[in-house]
Amino acid sequence: MKKFAVFSGFLGSGKTTAMMALTKFYSERFGRAAMISNDLGEGVMLADHRLAELSGCNSRQITGECICFCHDVLAQNLNAFYDEGCELVISDIPGFGVGALEHVYHGLTEDHPGQFELAPFTVLTEPHNVMNLRRGEAGEMGFILDAQLREAELIVLNKIDLIDDDEREEESSWLRLQYPEAKVLTISALTGENLDTLCLALKNGKASLRRPDIDYEADDLQNAMGSLSEYFLQYRALVCCNDFNGSTYLTDLAWKISCALRSSGHELPHFKLLAWSQEGDFGKADIIGTDRPVELAHPFEKPCTDLAVILNASAVCHDETFDAMVWEAVKSVSEKYQLEITVFRKDRFGLGE
Ligand SMILES: Nc1nc2c(ncn2[C@@H]2O[C@H](COP(=O)(O)OP(=O)(O)O)[C@@H](O)[C@H]2O)c(=O)[nH]1
Numbered sequence: 001m002k003k004f005a006v007f008s009g010f011l012g013s014g015k016t017t018a019m020m021a022l023t024k025f026y027s028e029r030f031g032r033a034a035m036i037s038n039d040l041g042e043g044v045m046l047a048d049h050r051l052a053e054l055s056g057c058n059s060r061q062i063t064g065e066c067i068c069f070c071h072d073v074l075a076q077n078l079n080a081f082y083d084e085g086c087e088l089v090i091s092d093i094p095g096f097g098v099g100a101l102e103h104v105y106h107g108l109t110e111d112h113p114g115q116f117e118l119a120p121f122t123v124l125t126e127p128h129n130v131m132n133l134r135r136g137e138a139g140e141m142g143f144i145l146d147a148q149l150r151e152a153e154l155i156v157l158n159k160i161d162l163i164d165d166d167e168r169e170e171e172s173s174w175l176r177l178q179y180p181e182a183k184v185l186t187i188s189a190l191t192g193e194n195l196d197t198l199c200l201a202l203k204n205g206k207a208s209l210r211r212p213d214i215d216y217e218a219d220d221l222q223n224a225m226g227s228l229s230e231y232f233l234q235y236r237a238l239v240c241c242n243d244f245n246g247s248t249y250l251t252d253l254a255w256k257i258s259c260a261l262r263s264s265g266h267e268l269p270h271f272k273l274l275a276w277s278q279e280g281d282f283g284k285a286d287i288i289g290t291d292r293p294v295e296l297a298h299p300f301e302k303p304c305t306d307l308a309v310i311l312n313a314s315a316v317c318h319d320e321t322f323d324a325m326v327w328e329a330v331k332s333v334s335e336k337y338q339l340e341i342t343v344f345r346k347d348r349f350g351l352g353e
């Protein structure tokens with residue numbers, strides 16, 4: 001079986017966490033599975049891909065372009081996995097990648113007919129965003145959230161560990177009513193709840209290759225997508241003292257950036273800060289909105305001396321302004337911890353340009 005699934009969904013909905021959990025779960029019970037992280041930065045190391053590697057997942061990355069528009073590169077990466085015995089490969093798309101059903105599923109089928117079996121087109125979402133959408137409080141980003149969900153054949157409400165049974169019922173019923181073409185599943189990528197059901201839905205289900213009625217050129221959708229900037233920074237931090245706590249450093253830095261964005265009235269849908277030591281110990285901090293606390297998604301286990309750091313972000317802010325805010329925070333927080341910083345790579349661009 002050469003099964004391929006796309007996981008679409010908004011920034012921070014848990015695509016990477018779910019792909020990591022699923023590929024492990026699937027590999028243990030059904031057969032080999034693997035994942036692809038896809039993002040726009042040219043030639044950068046993606047935090048998501050590095051995180052997957054550090055967590056022991058079978059992972060590759062495709063950078064510089066959305067898989068919507070590079071079917072040959074996608075097919076090469078898929079075939080490399082199938083050649084090594086994988087049965088299921090899951091790829092995400094950049095977080096604002098509305099149109100992936102048309103561009104990836106239909107496009108891949110036209111360019112490489114009969115080569116891959118497509119699983120139901122899957123869109124991940126989370127309670128916070130569903131609640132905002134339901135109440136009409138999702139703001140400009142609501143257009144992206146809604147368009148993504150309208151493409152879904154399978155909607156996966158993730159992070160159900162954060163809500164009780166009544167809320168699970170309320171949000172999933174609303175999703176079923178609002179998006180009647182899609183099947184709705186609830187999971188927690190973090191605790192593993194219902195991963196078995198999702199595995200079976202991907203293993204046994206087939207994409208219908210329907211063509212939902214979405215106006216991809218609509219002004220509201222284009223404006224929402226055009227207001228986002230992408231940012232990639234890679235640096236090395238040399239630590240001077242023995243009691244350096246990498247987790248505190250990451251949390252402090254993320255918090256400083258979140259505060260800077262909030263006080264200047266900008267939104268930060270997803271900010272990822274990943275750092276690792278030569279020994280393979282690693283830590284990760286996330287921000288998914290300046291109105292939410294910094295989340296230490298993975299703590300360091302030991303004090304470390306020499307760190308590689310990757311910062312990937314999507315911000316509703318001009319990329320030059322965001323760059324200045326990030327750089328000021330990296331400089332001041334690193335000085336506080338007496339770190340010596342060497343920048344390797346930086347890439348930033350606005351999606352509206
Ligand atoms: N509580 C909870 N947090 C989750 C779950 N899945 C992901 N997260 C957290 O949500 C944040 C964004 O996850 P990520 O997988 O990077 O989202 P992506 O942008 O869609 O790939 C991270 O801080 C994760 O630790 C979940 O099932 N439960």
Ligand SMILES: [Mg+2]
Binds near residue numbers: 015016017048092
């Ligand atoms: Mg991700």
